[in-house]
Amino acid sequence: MTASQINITEFIKSSERSVSTARESSVAHLGALERVRTKAVVAKGVEMTFQSGVESSLVLQGVDLEIPYGEIQLLMGPSGSGKTTFLSILAGILTPTAGTVHLLGQEITQMSKDELSKFRLKNIGFIFQGFNLFPALTAAENVEVALRMKGIKGSAAKREAQDLLYQVGLSNRVNYLPRDLSGGQKQRVAIARALAGNPRLIMADEPTASLDSHSGHTVIELLRDLAKESNRTVLIVTHDPRLIDVADRVTYLEDGILKN
């Protein structure tokens, strides 16, 4: 074989290699697109570094998570492992230092501030640790505030707030102030508020913390019904082992790394 023939053979081999690499990468790309299309939540390579003064701490070290539509996903792990940080990133409240997050097929990590707040308002109901209710407003008014933010106003907001409080079993407490409600009832108001505008994603940070066993159970059943009856996707950060039974999947975060 002459030198030029060897070169041609090498050229053909290397072309074949690059065609097959291109094919593989386009198959991988299609796979990624398919996952984004069929999953409610797709987080890929999420990293978070907090900078305080000269010190920086890497709290999330490349976390991947996928949640199919209509499922309840639990995120557990020791205190300080990065659960709230990760949940805040998935809810678009914090921007990760690296990685991507797709929610309902859209990449939120690419959105402008404006687009993101519109997306969040329409699609995510967030239940904060410690209820976060306005102390001077009644249960119904607390829910109405959320409805108003979502563009539902006047008598429609009043009717909708009553209906949401009915759904969480609080028809007889609509005019109560938070201070006159039990912890479990306050949490149910917070859930009713998260349901305002019928978002497809519910994210909750420690929804049963500080609730007694009965109230905790009511809240757990409510979260399960939300997911199963209305095909919502629910992501819950919790230490509460009672929630494991209602979850479709459980993942553990330890030192910023997910362990299944």
Ligand SMILES: Nc1ncnc2c1ncn2[C@@H]1O[C@H](COP(=O)(O)OP(=O)(O)OP(=O)(O)O)[C@@H](O)[C@H]1O
């Ligand atoms: N804004 C911030 N600036 C600097 N460090 C932060 C910030 N927010 C969180 N951290 C640090 O990130 C780590 C993870 O915090 P995070 O609140 O996500 O933990 P967690 O798993 O939710 O813990 P817990 O179960 O106690 O709620 C902690 O070490 C915390 O000190």
Ligand SMILES: [Mg+2]
């Ligand atoms: Mg936390």
